[in-house]
Amino acid sequence: MAKYTPMIEQYLSVKAEVPDAFLFFRLGDFYEMFFDDALLAARELEITLTGREGGGEERIPMCGVPYHSAENYIARLIEKGYKVAICEQVEDPAEAKGVVRREIVRIVTPGTVMDARSLSETVNNYIVAVVFSGGGYGFAACDISTGELYVTRLSGSFELLLDELNTYSPSELLGSETVLEQIRGSASAWLKTAVMTPREPVSGGGMAPEGLFSEKQLASLPEGGRETLALLMGYLQETQKRSLSHIKHIRVYEPNQYMVMDPFTRRNLELVETVRDRSKKGTLLWLLDNTVTAMGGRLLRRWIEKPLMNAAHINDRLEAVDRLYNQLIVRDELKQALKEVYDLERLTARIAYGSANARDLVALKVSLQQVPALREQCEASGSRTLAALAARIDPCQDLMTWIAEAIVDEPPVSVRDGGMIRAGLSARLDQLREASANGKQWLAELERQERERTGIKSLKIGFNKVFGYFIEVTKSNLAQLEEGRYERKQTLANAERFVTPELKEKEALILEAQESMVDLEYELFVGLRDQLASYIPRLQQLAELIATVDVYQSLAHVSASNRFTRPEIGDFYELEIEEGRHPVVEAVLEAGVFIANETKLTREDGNMLLITGPNMAGKSTYMRQVAMICLMAQIGCFVPAKRAKVPVIDRIFTRIGAADDLIGGQSTFMVEMMDIQVMTEKATERSLVIIDELGRGTSTGEGMSIAQAVIEFLHDKIGCKTLVSTHFHELAHLEESLGGLRNYCMAVKESGKQVTFLRRLIRGAASTSYGIYCAQIAGLPASIIERSYELLHTFESRTELLQGRLQPAAGSANEQGGGQPEKEASNGAETIAEASAPDAQASVRYTVEAAVPAVQLQAERLDAATKEPEVGDIVQLSLFAVHEAKPEKLSKRDAKADKVLEQLRSADLMNMTPMTAMNFLYELKKQLPN
Ligand SMILES: Nc1ncnc2c1ncn2[C@@H]1O[C@H](COP(=O)(O)OP(=O)(O)OP(=O)(O)O)[C@@H](O)[C@H]1O
Numbered sequence: 018m019a020k021y022t023p024m025i026e027q028y029l030s031v032k033a034e035v036p037d038a039f040l041f042f043r044l045g046d047f048y049e050m051f052f053d054d055a056l057l058a059a060r061e062l063e064i065t066l067t068g069r070e071g072g073g074e075e076r077i078p079m080c081g082v083p084y085h086s087a088e089n090y091i092a093r094l095i096e097k098g099y100k101v102a103i104c105e106q107v108e109d110p111a112e113a114k115g116v117v118r119r120e121i122v123r124i125v126t127p128g129t130v131m132d133a134r135s136l137s138e139t140v141n142n143y144i145v146a147v148v149f150s151g152g153g154y155g156f157a158a159c160d161i162s163t164g165e166l167y168v169t170r171l172s173g174s175f176e177l178l179l180d181e182l183n184t185y186s187p188s189e190l191l192g193s194e195t196v197l198e199q200i201r202g203s204a205s206a207w208l209k210t211a212v213m214t215p216r217e218p219v220s221g222g223g224m225a226p227e228g229l230f231s232e233k234q235l236a237s238l239p240e241g242g243r244e245t246l247a248l249l250m251g252y253l254q255e256t257q258k259r260s261l262s263h264i265k266h267i268r269v270y271e272p273n274q275y276m277v278m279d280p281f282t283r284r285n286l287e288l289v290e291t292v293r294d295r296s297k298k299g300t301l302l303w304l305l306d307n308t309v310t311a312m313g314g315r316l317l318r319r320w321i322e323k324p325l326m327n328a329a330h331i332n333d334r335l336e337a338v339d340r341l342y343n344q345l346i347v348r349d350e351l352k353q354a355l356k357e358v359y360d361l362e363r364l365t366a367r368i369a370y371g372s373a374n375a376r377d378l379v380a381l382k383v384s385l386q387q388v389p390a391l392r393e394q395c396e397a398s399g400s401r402t403l404a405a406l407a408a409r410i411d412p413c414q415d416l417m418t419w420i421a422e423a424i425v426d427e428p429p430v431s432v433r434d435g436g437m438i439r440a441g442l443s444a445r446l447d448q449l450r451e452a453s454a455n456g457k458q459w460l461a462e463l464e465r466q467e468r469e470r471t472g473i474k475s476l477k478i479g480f481n482k483v484f485g486y487f488i489e490v491t492k493s494n495l496a497q498l499e500e501g502r503y504e505r506k507q508t509l510a511n512a513e514r515f516v517t518p519e520l521k522e523k524e525a526l527i528l529e530a531q532e533s534m535v536d537l538e539y540e541l542f543v544g545l546r547d548q549l550a551s552y553i554p555r556l557q558q559l560a561e562l563i564a565t566v567d568v569y570q571s572l573a574h575v576s577a578s579n580r581f582t583r584p585e586i587g588d589f590y591e592l593e594i595e596e597g598r599h600p601v602v603e604a605v606l607e608a609g610v611f612i613a614n615e616t617k618l619t620r621e622d623g624n625m626l627l628i629t630g631p632n633m634a635g636k637s638t639y640m641r642q643v644a645m646i647c648l649m650a651q652i653g654c655f656v657p658a659k660r661a662k663v664p665v666i667d668r669i670f671t672r673i674g675a676a677d678d679l680i681g682g683q684s685t686f687m688v689e690m691m692d693i694q695v696m697t698e699k700a701t702e703r704s705l706v707i708i709d710e711l712g713r714g715t716s717t718g719e720g721m722s723i724a725q726a727v728i729e730f731l732h733d734k735i736g737c738k739t740l741v742s743t744h745f746h747e748l749a750h751l752e753e754s755l756g757g758l759r760n761y762c763m764a765v766k767e768s769g770k771q772v773t774f775l776r777r778l779i780r781g782a783a784s785t786s787y788g789i790y791c792a793q794i795a796g797l798p799a800s801i802i803e804r805s806y807e808l809l810h811t812f813e814s815r816t817e818l819l820q821g822r823l824q825p826a827a828g829s830a831n832e833q834g835g836g837q838p839e840k841e842a843s844n845g846a847e848t849i850a851e852a853s854a855p856d857a858q859a860s861v862r863y864t865v866e867a868a869v870p871a872v873q874l875q876a877e878r879l880d881a882a883t884k885e886p887e888v889g890d891i892v893q894l895s896l897f898a899v900h901e902a903k904p905e906k907l908s909k910r911d912a913k914a915d916k917v918l919e920q921l922r923s924a925d926l927m928n929m930t931p932m933t934a935m936n937f938l939y940e941l942k943k944q945l946p947n
Pocket residue numbers: 602610611612613631632633634635636637638639776
């Protein structure tokens with residue numbers, strides 16, 4: 018077997034350390050990749066795949082990227098969810114014996130990028146570690162690009178962990194195989210982008226890496242916190258291999274400090290991204306974001322993701338917004354000052370990390386220059402909250418002065434080429450600069466003298482890295498040069514380059530001065546950067562305060578320009594909204610078009626609204642608007658209403674719209690039921706529950722029964738504030754039996770064939786859904802519309818007939834169910850189920866009945882049965898019974914009936930909409946024997 022060369026052997030041994038990352042192996046001016054890495058990288062980066070001899074039997078696949086543009090390639094790989102390990106030469110090749118020693122200096126992963134190219138300015142980039150311990154989850158989230166670190170404990174439920182993960186949307190997750198598997202198992206779209214890095218936590222309670230945190234800090238951690246932090250920080254140190262001194266402040270919090278929302282609710286309320294294309298435009302964040310700084314933008318996002326639960330804290334925020342709302346000038350002054358503030362959090366992190374350049378320091382200086390004005394405006398606002406915040410501001414003017422004295426106003430990007438340090442900072446640097454400047458002057462003088470001496474006007478003195486300084490003379494002028502004075506160095510196509518002993522001597526001096534100058538500048542720069550790094554906590558605190566001011570001015574500005582009002586918020590029960598609007602729908606509609614609506618949910622006047630009404634009438638918008646107003650109030654923002662009294666809500670549950678795009682592999686109905694299950698378990702009296710078209714994903718009768726049962730449960734057992742919209746108009750009767758329920762509907766004006774949606778919520782129940790009318794507006798072919806009306810008509814008359822026939826059975830169901838009020842037949846198969854709804858079992862069976870060509874089968878059943886059927890006798894059963902009892906009568910029809918039954922059996926009722934069910938029914942009916 019041929020052996021690999023020592024270099025490839027070295028590559029393989031380094032690569033073994035990072036099997037899950039691309040290894041960027043430094044060779045000269047390139048980072049090279051070999052073997053499988055090369056094959057994959059060539060494809061992912063669209064770079065040329067080559068090969069090289071490495072001592073093995075075959076050529077080794079290889080590809081590479083130039084080191085100076087490596088960051089771009091790394092960013093592209095990170096974006097695709099890969100990790101990249103950077104392997105550098107760590108000894109001087111001149112001193113190396115054999116192959117130059119190489120080591121991994123850093124592993125870049127999606128959760129640990131520092132490069133601006135891979136980061137979004139206004140979105141945090143979190144890496145999250147999760148450790149299962151003592152029946153709960155230790156949870157730590159860190160953004161190393163800003164230095165933020167949050168730790169909490171999520172006790173008990175796995176859903177809580179998913180909710181929390183969702184608020185951070187981490188780009189990388191650390192945890193044991195088991196935990197990650199569990200999370201993956203529940204995988205919803207938002208998690209699919211996160212890279213999962215399996216890491217076993219240190220059992221028995223490991224410590225966070227030494228020296229990073231004080232014992233006091235560690236003592237404040239919740240159960241499981243130490244292990245989680247140890248897992249997270251251990252991984253960060255292992256991958257970053259450098260100072261993480263900016264990750265100092267641990268923010269420990271209790272999950273119940275914030276309102277809880279499940280991932281579906283967050284998505285559905287479109288807080289930070291739209292359901293349709295995950296963009297920001299059209300979301301609450303988009304509407305509220307008038308922040309000027311990147312860190313303000315990130316903080317606003319966090320506030321939206323985590324509405325507060327403490328009324329006093331919310332009122333503090335509202336107070337600040339209120340003051341700024343009313344003081345346009347202060348608001349404007351603040352905004353102007355904020356415009357000059359750079360991303361202090363990320364600048365600070367780069368300083369600590371050792372990757373900040375001189376431009377970053379200038380950006381820091383410019384930002385710090387704004388702090389006195391910011392503080393002044395906060396004080397001038399007359400706001401208690403802002404004054405308290407101003408009092409905590411440390412303007413860091415000493416740091417500002419250091420930078421101002423040391424760094425020129427417009428330094429270059431590179432820190433290795435000099436040109437960064439101001440004159441007067443270092444006497445030695447000034448001397449070297451003078452020497453270098455004198456040298457250059459001397460060269461200019463020499464050029465002038467040589468032109469004079471030789472009479473060659475085009476003679477010039479130039480420089481290149483290989484030959485140093487030279488005198489260049491074109492070939493046509495060579496004869497004019499004095500013999501013996503010039504030593505030839507290089508020949509070009511039409512010129513010759515020479516040196517003189519005098520030039521050589523001066524060159525040494527000039528180059529030495531320049532090199533020392535660049536080295537000294539770098540040294541001074543790094544000295545200053547390190548000095549600043551020791552003040553990281555001061556800068557971080559300042560950054561946080563400035564970000565907060567930015568968020569206040571943003572909320573105030575948006576509140577003022579959208580006519581929002583300050584909500585009354587407190588720990589009371591009632592929710593009262595006068596002329597409430599949906600902030601985002603209103604903003605995208607033309608001014609004045611949005612119709613405001615009232616909301617009143619109180620113990621006395623009802624805490625449940627059952628909203629019926631046609632499609633497209635504005636039910637979902639209305640329900641979302643109520644949730645939005647509560648949420649905005651708890652963020653500390655004014656709300657879109659004339660007046661609002663909002664209680665502190667502990668949880669918002671919503672089931673609105675389709676979940677199909679959210680969770681793979683589950684039926685919509687199943688997902689809805691699972692969510693309802695969580696809701697029934699977790700909702701409290703302080704929760705807000707919003708359900709759109711409850712029970713619609715299954716057959717009509719079953720859906721309606723579930724809807725009623727859920728409503729009853731929420732009403733009797735929980736007492737939360739609830740808004741339910743439904744097309745099951747028959748549920749309106751619940752108002753009579755449930756004291757807290759009120760019927761509402763969306764008003765519609767009908768004139769002739771024209772239907773106008775008034776978008777106004779009015780008391781009472783609707784009797785039709787105008788579904789076919791909506792289909793018509795949507796532009797469905799006229800033939801389908803006509804056919805739908807025809808079907809609807811037959812369907813309605815058929816069920817009316819059936820309703821008449823079923824009376825005895827339905828009556829017995831009512832008795833069993835404890836005297837639910839009987840209701841007049843209206844339309845659809847729902848009526849059957851409605852009549853028997855009190856007994857879930859019965860209604861389930863009747864659904865099947867309704868799905869069979871009901872009149873026909875029922876007629877047969879009544880003919881054939883020897884005794885009056887019970888509610889529990891489902892039609893399928895009765896068919897079999899008939900079949901067994903009177904085979905001779907049925908023999909001719911056997912084949913046809915069997916076929917119908919077969920189709921019934923295999924029908925997927927769970928996934929049928931009422932319309933498909935109706936068509937299905939129609940088809941079956943056509944096949945039935947006469
Ligand atoms: N209060 C309002 N004022 C003005 N326009 C509104 C209002 N509410 C809703 N709309 C408009 O009506 C459209 C339909 O509203 P929405 O989706 O809430 O109806 P819906 O009753 O829930 O319909 P469906 O039952 O079909 O889901 C919205 O996209 C919006 O443009």
